[in-house]
Amino acid sequence: MAMLRPTYMDLIANANKDVKEGEKPVVQSRYSIVLAAAKRARQIITEEPELIDAPDAKALSIAVNELYTDKVKILGDGN
Numbered sequence: 001m002a003m004l005r006p007t008y009m010d011l012i013a014n015a016n017k018d019v020k021e022g023e024k025p026v027v028q029s030r031y032s033i034v035l036a037a038a039k040r041a042r043q044i045i046t047e048e049p050e051l052i053d054a055p056d057a058k059a060l061s062i063a064v065n066e067l068y069t070d071k072v073k074i075l076g077d078g079n
Contacts, residue, residue, distance in 0.1 A: 006064065008033050008034075012028075024076065026075070032074065033074075036067060037060060037064050040063035041059040041060045050062050050066075051071035052069060052071055
């Protein structure tokens with residue numbers, strides 16, 4: 001089984017990169033990353049336009065890369 005790159009730890013760090021010290025992180029668990037990637041993959045499958053150029057890539061790979069490249073953001077509770 002091949003591992004997806006970036007890893008979930010890379011995605012968590014990227015999602016929380018703008019959080020200031022003392023603030024609650026936007027993403028605190030792998031579960032949040034999995035939910036966000038799955039939701040975006042379902043959108044792509046149902047004909048939502050892809051935000052990155054990835055010919056022949058599967059919807060989940062596209063979703064993960066969109067999250068990592070900040071084309072899609074995970075919003076915290078207050079947003």
